[in-house]
Structure formats: structure tokens, C-alpha cells
Amino acid sequence: MCSNNNLTSSTLRINCRPLPFNFQHKTVLTPPIPILTYHQVSLRLNRGAVRHAPLAVEKYILSPQAFSSQMSWLAGRGYTPISLEALLACRRGEDVLPNKPVMITFDDGYQDLIRYAVPILQKHAFPAIFYLVAGLVGQTNAWMEGPGEIPLMDWDEARQLIDSGFQIGSHSMHHPKLAEIPLEDVRNELADSRHLLELRLGCEIRHLAYPHGAYNEAVQRIAGETGYHSAVSIRIGLSNLTDDVYALQRVPMSRQDSMLDFICKLRTARNFRKSFKLARRNWRGSLKRAMHFE
Numbered sequence: 561m562c563s564n565n566n567l568t569s570s571t572l573r574i575n576c577r578p579l580p581f582n583f584q585h586k587t588v589l590t591p592p593i594p595i596l597t598y599h600q601v602s603l604r605l606n607r608g609a610v611r612h613a614p615l616a617v618e619k620y621i622l623s624p625q626a627f628s629s630q631m632s633w634l635a636g637r638g639y640t641p642i643s644l645e646a647l648l649a650c651r652r653g654e655d656v657l658p659n660k661p662v663m664i665t666f667d668d669g670y671q672d673l674i675r676y677a678v679p680i681l682q683k684h685a686f687p688a689i690f691y692l693v694a695g696l697v698g699q700t701n702a703w704m705e706g707p708g709e710i711p712l713m714d715w716d717e718a719r720q721l722i723d724s725g726f727q728i729g730s731h732s733m734h735h736p737k738l739a740e741i742p743l744e745d746v747r748n749e750l751a752d753s754r755h756l757l758e759l760r761l762g763c764e765i766r767h768l769a770y771p772h773g774a775y776n777e778a779v780q781r782i783a784g785e786t787g788y789h790s791a792v793s794i795r796i797g798l799s800n801l802t803d804d805v806y807a808l809q810r811v812p813m814s815r816q817d818s819m820l821d822f823i824c825k826l827r828t829a830r831n832f833r834k835s836f837k838l839a840r841r842n843w844r845g846s847l848k849r850a851m852h853f854e
């Protein structure tokens with residue numbers, strides 16, 4: 561397993577401090593876990609360096625200022641970022657979740673994260689996992705159609721992350737839609753990426769993020785068979801201890817999010833507008849039921 565030099569056992573103990581209930585019992589509510597999905601933190605858009613970038617790229621490029629504000633808000637409000645290992649230990653009943661658990665994940669492994677996101681995470685001593693496209697390390701996000709290709713981190717930078725206590729996961733070899741390719745290719749994408757990352761980084765790779773969020777039952781089965789202990793999806797929702805470990809729900813983070821959206825996403829997985837709509841629909845439903853209209 562990747563060594564976690566900066567995250568000592570005492571940190572992990574703090575991350576999983578006991579709560580006054582036994583959440584293994586089915587009737588006890590567990591704290592929901594927002595698993596935040598980030599892609600890129602960069603000044604590229606500010607500098608116009610990604611000109612004519614497709615919306616699909618632009619949408620996921622947060623400014624360092626926005627990311628810093630979000631991390632400071634988590635720190636100031638008593639949120640405890642946890643690792644996937646801590647989450648899995650809690651699911652096995654070997655530990656308990658902190659009061660306000662949250663998880664920070666990055667898909668694709670963009671190079672600018674090293675410069676702009678990592679120092680902010682280190683300032684708060686927050687753990688995070690970076691899912692790398694093993695076959696494209698040191699190249700660009702060539703899987704995106706159109707202009708606006710962005711450099712990905714190289715092997716030295718990935719090793720620096722591990723040395724700094726962060727975790728690396730697999731995001732496949734070439735970023736295909738796994739649910740749309742032959743199963744033998746799925747097996748190669750998952751097994752080869754894990755082996756290559758382990759070989760080049762010298763640590764065990766235990767976790768997977770499905771490229772494009774594309775998966776089905778067969779892909780989930782192969783993820784388990786090829787040695788992964790978890791897989792995150794892009795199904796939107798707060799995770800919990802009964803979530804499918806090979807389809808963990810996440811909360812997508814976007815450039816368009818205001819701080820109010822960020823706060824709403826931590827609690828509902830939706831931005832303010834969608835949270836408000838959901839609350840209004842629930843409130844109307846409750847009112848109708850109370851008035852015996854339904």
C-alpha cells in the first residue's frame with residue numbers, strides 16, 4: 561500500500577474518532593459522506609491558456625482561489641477529510657466515521673494540480689486521492705475531443721504526491737468508456753493500469769475511478785477480479801456505508817459553483833438551485849400528505 565508519510569496514525573485516529581453510537585446497527589443513521597470530485601485547479605482559464613476549450617473541459621477548471629476558499633470552509637466548519645482506507649475500515653466495522661466526514665478526489669491527474677491544489681491541501685493537512693490515466697501519464701488529456709488539451713502530471717510528480725502522503729488510484733490505461741468496450745478490453749484496461757502504476761510508483765494501487773463514470777455490472781465484477789478494493793462512479797449523491805463499494809456515489813465540483821452551491825453540495829450533493837427545488841418539492845409533498853390531499 562502507498563505509504564502515507566504525512567498522515568500519521570494519530571491523524572487517522574482523529575479522522576475516525578469514536579461517535580456515541582454503534583453505526584454498524586442497521587437502525588442507526590450514519591453521517592453521509594460527500595465524496596468530492598475535482599478535476600482541475602488552475603489559472604489556465606484566467607490566463608486564456610485554454611482558448612476555445614470545450615465546455616466539458618472548462619466546466620471542471622476551478623481557480624486556485626475558489627478551491628482554497630472551499631478547503632478553508634471545510635477546515636473552519638469542522639469537516640474531517642478522510643482517506644478511502646479509513647472509509648473501507650469503517651465499512652468493515654473496524655473503525656468509526658468522524659462527525660463530518662468528507663473525501664477529496666481528483667480525476668485524470670492534471671499537472672497543474674501539483675502547483676495549485678497540492679499546496680492548499682498540505683496547508684490544511686487534508687488527505688486526497690488522485691486517479692491517474694496510467695497509459696497517458698506525462699502526456700495530455702487526449703481523450704477529450706476538440707481543442708484545449710491539457711498536460712497531465714508525469715511519473716516524478718506522481719511519486720512526489722506519494723512521498724507527500726497522498727494516495728494514487730487508477731483511472732484506467734486510456735480513459736475509455738468501460739461500459740461500451742469488449743469485456744476483455746475492460747480487463748486489460750483495469751489490470752494493466754494497476755500493474756503499470758504499481759511498477760512505476762512502487763506502491764499498491766487499490767482504488768479505481770471509472771472514466772466518464774461509465775460502468776455496468778460486468779465492469780464492477782472485473783474491477784473486483786483485477787484486485788481493486790473500491791471504485792468511484794460519477795453517480796451524484798452522498799455516499800454512505802451501504803453504498804456499493806464498486807460504485808461509490810460522488811459529488812461533482814464545477815467552476816460555476818458559488819460558495820453557497822458548495823455548502824449545499826456538502827449536504828445534498830446538489831447545487832443551491834437544485835437543493836432548493838428538491839426541498840420545495842419535499843415540503844409540498846409533506847404539506848399535501850399532512851392535509852390528506854395524497
Ligand SMILES: [Zn+2]
Binds near residue numbers: 667668731771772
Ligand atoms: Zn476522467
